[in-house]
Amino acid sequence: MKTRNKLLLLACATFSIMSLVKSQNQQGFISLHCGLPSNESYIEPSTNLTYISDVNFIRGGKTGNIQNNSRTNFIFKPLKILRYFPDGIRNCYSLSVKQGTKYLIRTVFSYGNYDGLNISPRFDLFLGPNIWTSVDVLKAGVGDGVVEEIIHVAMSNILDICLVKTGTSTPMISAIELRPLRYDTYTARTGSLKLIAHLYFTNSDEAIRYPEDVYDRVWIPYSQPEWTQINTTRNVSGFSDGYNPPQGVIKTASIPTNVSEPLTFTWNLESSDDESYAYLYFAEIQQLKVNETREFKILANGVDYIPYIPLKFEAKTLSNPAPLKCEGGVCRVQLLKTPKSNLPPLMNAIEIFSVIQFPQSETNTDDVIAIKNIQSTYQLSRISWQGDPCVPKQFSWIGVSCNVIDISTPSRIIALDLSSSGLTGVIPPSLQNLTLLRELDLSNNNLTGEVPEFLANIKSLLVIHLRGNNLRGSVPQAFQDRERNDGLKLFVDPNIKRHGQHQPKSRLVAIVASISCVTVTIIVLVLVFIFRRRKSSTRKGKRGGSVLNWSTRLKIAIESTLGL
Ligand SMILES: *[C@@H]1O[C@H](CO)[C@@H](O)[C@H](O)[C@H]1NC(C)=O
Ligand SMILES: *[C@@H]1O[C@H](CO)[C@@H](O)[C@H](O)[C@H]1NC(C)=O
Ligand SMILES: *[C@@H]1O[C@H](CO)[C@@H](O)[C@H](O)[C@H]1NC(C)=O
Ligand SMILES: *[C@@H]1O[C@H](CO)[C@@H](O)[C@H](O)[C@H]1NC(C)=O
Ligand SMILES: *[C@@H]1O[C@H](CO)[C@@H](O)[C@H](O)[C@H]1NC(C)=O
Ligand SMILES: *[C@@H]1O[C@H](CO)[C@@H](O)[C@H](O)[C@H]1NC(C)=O
Ligand SMILES: *[C@@H]1O[C@H](CO)[C@@H](O)[C@H](O)[C@H]1NC(C)=O
Ligand SMILES: *[C@@H]1O[C@H](CO)[C@@H](O)[C@H](O)[C@H]1NC(C)=O
Ligand SMILES: *[C@@H]1O[C@H](CO)[C@@H](O)[C@H](O)[C@H]1NC(C)=O
Secondary structure, eight states, X not given: OTTHHHHHHHHHHBOSOOOOOXXXXXXXXXXXXXXXXXXXXXXETTTTEEEEESGGXXXXXXXXXXXXXXXXXXXXXXXXXXXXXXXXXEEEEEEEOOTTOEEEEEEEEEOTTTTSOOXXXXXXXXXXXXXXXXEETTTTOSSSEEEEEEEEEOSSSEEEEEEEEOSSSOOEEOEEEEEEOOTTSSOOSSSEEEEEEEEEEOSOOOOBOTTTSTTOOOBEEEOOTTEEEEEOSSOOBOOXXXXXXXXXXXXXXXXXSSTTSOEEEEEEOSSTTOEEEEEEEEOBOSOOOTTOOOOEEEEETTEEEEEEOOOBTBOEEEEOSSOEEOGGGEEEEEEEEOTTOOSOOOBXXXXXXXXXXXXXXXXXXXXXXXXHHHHHHTTOOOTTOSSOSSSSGGGOOTTEEEXXXXXXXXXXXXXXXXXXXXXXXXXXXXXXXXXXXXXXXXXXXXXXXXXXXXXXXXXXXXXXXXXXXXXXXXXXXXXXHHHHHHOOEEEOOTTSBOHHHHHHHHHHHHHHHHHHHHHHHHHHHHHHHHHHHHHHHHHHOOOTTHHHHHHHHHHHHHHHHTTO
């Protein structure tokens, strides 16, 4: 088992030539080569899969080059490149996946003393908000790096893979590979599956992967001294269960050399509390004579399964329905010949996994999409704005506040502080999709346009700071209603008129003012006339009826002034 990582790495990394050929069907495959320049991609010659640069999936990091030495000289040139992360605590790849799809997710870390320090990089690897594993790149001590692989169902359409600095060493990564699997395969009762190994039993020393393996599992050759390997040239059928082992994997098998001995396979778990799943691949690949029977019992850590007869030239995958609990962390599968069997037990291949739990829910998807829209609208390059915005709490985005209730409830964004962040442009509509937002601070930026009415439609919003921007226009009526009805507080620069209150009021004022103006004029006129009249009447004497005449004229004057 020790050679697993080395072999995996070799399988993932050993090439001598690069041929430019059309890529084969690789639907849904994501193959990123980390550190590759943005305009570059290549067809990896052992698989014919196209690997592309990671630059569109990550914001930070720098390109490192593996040093030339005897151990790395054979490596295919693009693999001499990796990405390392000197800045920030958490750096995340954000991959576009299909929610509910089961994926094989593989990350490759090949160190190659790229930094000249010759010290194994150590850091944590996260899947979204949950820890996946602690990586110690050279810990295995057998090769130049390590491969981490899980089988996991995507919880949303975004999959974040994050590298988290834990000490003094700089996180680094070489490749990320995602391969969709059939949903009804590799089913754990709870949690996801962390790969220990895909092994096929053979004398050969060749690893098998895509295109022979449609899911690009990397099958490592394996044998034990007390086993004998057998093989066939006949094709093996039977792939209806979805596990689809490659012909190269299922056409070879091991039997115990001593026919009366059981076939025993053991593996170690990282922790004695871990649980495990094993997928056993069987196909009868010997032409049996009429008097020959091969039947065996399968024992897994004391659990006794029903006797099994391998199907003739037909593949079948068996696994434990309940997770194996292995005392002391040592798991054992044993195949024991039954009394009626006159042939030894046989096994073609085995895959072993431990159960890994990812209990922390991702933040509400609508909130994540909205905040990422806002981020891209404003091209915010804050180093903390990567991965899940809310959880885990110690990595939550600076300026984003969330209500984190418990691990099984998706967190929600409740406050957003983007004050003094150099924002330009208009206030983005994506904000309205943060439907539980209580407080929004966009003050002291260079935002333009009007105060958008949609902000008033976020029912939970209680405080909005917009001062210190270049906004214009007036405050829509909806805000005034919210201010009056549920105490919304909106802070805007004084140039923004309270549209909701002012205009009708000021219109009234204008009318009142013009009326007063007219009235004053009229009064003045009246006074002038009265004064003159009095004067003239005192001069000319008493002339009744003329006052009435004047009031008629006044009425006409008022009516024409008001446009009646
Ligand atoms: C990628 O871009 C760099 C710099 O712009 C250029 O030197 C290089 O030739 C380009 N490579 C390819 C494969 O286009
Ligand atoms: C890659 O494709 C070329 C051309 O189609 C083919 O000759 C070659 O065998 C393929 N390699 C693998 C590993 O499938
Ligand atoms: C690295 O090794 C390869 C193969 O031996 C050689 O072609 C290449 O020039 C070397 N590069 C450097 C920078 O030494
Ligand atoms: C099949 O078995 C024969 C005889 O033991 C051996 O020479 C050959 O290498 C085996 N082939 C494979 C692919 O394991
Ligand atoms: C095995 O299957 C392949 C592909 O279907 C076919 O080309 C080959 O002839 C088959 N071999 C035998 C021995 O039947
Ligand atoms: C085969 O195994 C049996 C039972 O363990 C043992 O008695 C016998 O000596 C073994 N034979 C050889 C050749 O090792
Ligand atoms: C089966 O019968 C053949 C003769 O047809 C004989 O050589 C062989 O030993 C028998 N095998 C077993 C396991 O009894
Ligand atoms: C808000 O979310 C809905 C549903 O997810 C989406 O259809 C809509 O485009 C989003 N609106 C904005 C402005 O982002
Ligand atoms: C704000 O935007 C205006 C118009 O685009 C520009 O003239 C001004 O320099 C900007 N101010 C700041 C602080 O960015």
